[in-house]
Amino acid sequence: MNSQIKVEVNCPSCQKSLMIQGVKIDDLPAIEISAKISGKSGKVYLSQIYGSYQKKFVNVEDIPDTVVDCFCPKCQQPFPIKKVCSSCNAPVATLNLDIGGKINFCTRNGCPHHSVEFENLDSAFILFQKQNPSYYA
Numbered sequence: 001m002n003s004q005i006k007v008e009v010n011c012p013s014c015q016k017s018l019m020i021q022g023v024k025i026d027d028l029p030a031i032e033i034s035a036k037i038s039g040k041s042g043k044v045y046l047s048q049i050y051g052s053y054q055k056k057f058v059n060v061e062d063i064p065d066t067v068v069d070c071f072c073p074k075c076q077q078p079f080p081i082k083k084v085c086s087s088c089n090a091p092v093a094t095l096n097l098d099i100g101g102k103i104n105f106c107t108r109n110g111c112p113h114h115s116v117e118f119e120n121l122d123s124a125f126i127l128f129q130k131q132n133p134s135y136y137a
């Protein structure tokens with residue numbers, strides 16, 4: 001558990017945290033995203049463990065290979081799309097990392113493509129250090 005990287009994210013538009021205490025995925029507070037899937041609106045909850053594909057769908061169907069429209073549950077702004085997925089060509093949405101930097105994820109349901117960009121190496125170091133204190137002790 002200690003070697004897993006946890007990402008806490010906030011909305012690039014309103015800067016509010018997207019972490020929700022009331023919903024647990026992988027035993028940790030989940031990332032809450034408003035989603036539209038084939039005309040229906042609901043919520044998708046993602047694991048905050050980087051690389052975990054655990055998800056929960058509420059009021060929307062988990063339809064494989066559908067592109068999901070992702071919005072902020074706080075300000076309702078669509079998450080910024082800065083590129084397309086290198087493996088499936090779907091839009092890649094960007095969220096802000098709490099610690100500085102960005103996390104990108106493919107909006108096609110089931111596509112495993114995602115990446116993290118740190119603003120500088122210090123943030124990456126702090127993230128690892130914070131979560132693996134024994135490693136640097």
Ligand SMILES: [Zn+2]
Pocket residue numbers: 011012013014015016072073074075076077
């Ligand atoms: Zn927002």
Ligand SMILES: [Zn+2]
Pocket residue numbers: 085086087088089090106107108111112113
């Ligand atoms: Zn993709």
